[in-house]
Amino acid sequence: MDFLPLGLKLAGHTVVVVGGGDTALRKARLLHRAGARLRLVAPQWRAELQALVEREGAGGECHRRAFQDDDLEGARLVVLATDDGALNERVAALCAARGVPVNVVDRPDISSFVFPALIDRDPLFITISSSGVSPVLTRRLRARLEAWLPSRWGRLAGILGRFRAPLARALPDRKAREAFWERQLDGPLVEQVLSGHESEAEAALHAAVAHADQERPPPVDGEVYLVGAGPGDPDLLTFRGLHLLRKADTVLYDRLVAPEILALAREDAELIYVGKARDRHTLPQDNINDLLVHYAREGKKVCRLKGGDPFIFGRGGEELEEVVAAGIPFQVVPGITAASGCAAYAGIPLTHRDHAQSVRFVTGHRKDGSVDLNWAGLVAEQETLVFYMGLVGLREICARLIEHGRAADTPVALVSRGTTDAQEVITGTLDDLADRIEGREIHAPTLIIVGSVVSLHPRYRWFGAADTGGA
Incomplete structure (x- = not known):
């Protein structure tokens, strides 16, 4: 990817906006919502833009003139929203020399950051970016996700955030806390919040956190998920397969699993390649079977990710033999076979x-x-x-x-x-x-x-x- 997506804290920091048209206004609104102190520089601008910059408590500045080099003093970010190509390139070069991140609208080639399309469910937010090459596509994708993601997801995130510190005191072990949150999100909590019953959800969560250290410890053994990844196209992975892949602590995958599917695993998941080609086996089949049991007995959720369907020439039945014999809980998710x-x-x-x-x-x-x-x-x-x-x-x-x-x-x-x-x-x-x-x-x-x-x-x-x- 050309740009690394990051969340940048801008509250109280100066952001320079050069330009006074509609595009500058859109960027300024977004920056203002993030708490930035705006410095507007342009020969002329829309009245709404000046009102936004000078809004009470914002502490912004408006300079009705051409850009000057010292306008960059103290800037955390710079946004260039002008039609003057020479000016844009000159200011972008100045920013690069000073190490100040700059966005030049419609010029990702000279920008050091881009604005992604934003889905705001404060404090939860989702961004979509095409690295600046197709803003129309990112807007369309955002519209689809906006329709799918209810506004109360932000309320849910806020409630969970309020209980992070109390839970950390009750459960100092990180793994134990992760297991607690998994159980809560698999229970009625999500539906209670999304249906508007926030007070009931918060009361139940308060009680669960208060007694978190008294809950029975999780079983010694983990679980095994035998998941069919489909024949190659990552879009053919099933919703159930994706859900279990995202839960897994350890993923054992073969050579037919697309890299795009592997990228959907948790960032902290351990990925282990156990692929086989004709007459070239990275691991003998018996060793793969043993690994499933080994990791599950360490208390891990193990996803065995297989190309196609695990029960159609995928040797899934062989792999489950030892899992069943060891008494380890398992799930099988069929995949679209080749x-x-x-x-x-x-x-x-x-x-x-x-x-x-x-x-x-x-x-x-x-x-x-x-x-x-x-x-x-x-x-x-x-x-x-x-x-x-x-x-x-x-x-x-x-x-x-x-x-x-x-x-x-x-x-x-x-x-x-x-x-x-x-x-x-x-x-x-x-x-x-x-x-x-x-x-x-x-x-x-x-x-x-x-x-x-x-x-x-x-x-x-x-x-x-x-x-x-x-x-």
């Missing part, structure tokens, strides 16, 4: 009344690496086959299907890095797809879809997906 996600993004319906009345998910290789499958049961014409992990054995898969009766001209699609921005779809038939990809660099993960539904690609492909057709 078959449905990749097929949808490639524009290939897995079932269709005119093409396929059933769909079968098949692993492209067995535990020993072979592709010795029940081929005779995989040749029904009206059935779609989806092969996971089948790239290495593609030629043999196609040959065996033909050998056991599937038509050689049956359409086949190979989907590489499905649902991501790098998605590639290569189509062909059982008798020519292996030749089509010979010598090409194909990036894992891949999925192979066999059946006449593939003929609907790219006609059913959604507008944002990549496509290489039969090339």
Whole structure:
């Protein structure tokens, strides 16, 4: 990211605003709400701007003239809201030389900070920024969040803030305090405040804090969350998966989990990579199973984050065996599996009344690496086959299907890095797809879809997906 989002305390500090138009007024209003002492410099300005700067108790200054270098004396921040490009660049350079943060409206390239779109639920606030490149987009996102976030969330934050110090006295241990707040926020407190019953919520919280040191300690064991992260696109993570990811103290993740999803974990969470590729295992499966139990027995909430769905070729059942045997509480959150996600993004319906009345998910290789499958049961014409992990054995898969009766001209699609921005779809038939990809660099993960539904690609492909057709 180009700019680090920060909350800056401005109460009582001088902020210089150069310019007197509508933009200067908008920035000045925001700065005034933050308690800044404004110094306005411009040859002329709107009457509302002067009234804001000189408002009783604000202690601001108005200078009706051109900017002078000494206007920067004592400034904590500078905002340039003028149409004079040369002036903007000169003052921005002065600020850089003096180490004073400066924002030049519509010029993020010479600004040292930008104004994000703000959702104000004082004392709670949320900011959205495009690093200055698309203010219209940030305004739209803010409008959506404004509609979703009730104003009483600020009241809730204020109530919680008032009990921080009393709880710290009752529970000196930070982990114990975090557990206390988790229990409160999972209980009726939030709904009481959001529905306007603040006095009841505050009374209940007061009682809970007063007896916090008398509560039974949490169980020795933690919890395990087996969460499907989906096939690649971070937007396909479920709400439940996100909720548990945000609760986790430790996250064990594999190579198919998008970095954008990992970024949603708590900042203080321990992230442990346990990814596996074909014939290259960072950790043996048994070690991963042991880690889940190990961290849970330390009292931690452990999220095992897996690409796709943990129970569809994700070895989730194996990982839960030791968790169940150890008596550790667990939850399983299904994810959008690669078959449905990749097929949808490639524009290939897995079932269709005119093409396929059933769909079968098949692993492209067995535990020993072979592709010795029940081929005779995989040749029904009206059935779609989806092969996971089948790239290495593609030629043999196609040959065996033909050998056991599937038509050689049956359409086949190979989907590489499905649902991501790098998605590639290569189509062909059982008798020519292996030749089509010979010598090409194909990036894992891949999925192979066999059946006449593939003929609907790219006609059913959604507008944002990549496509290489039969090339």
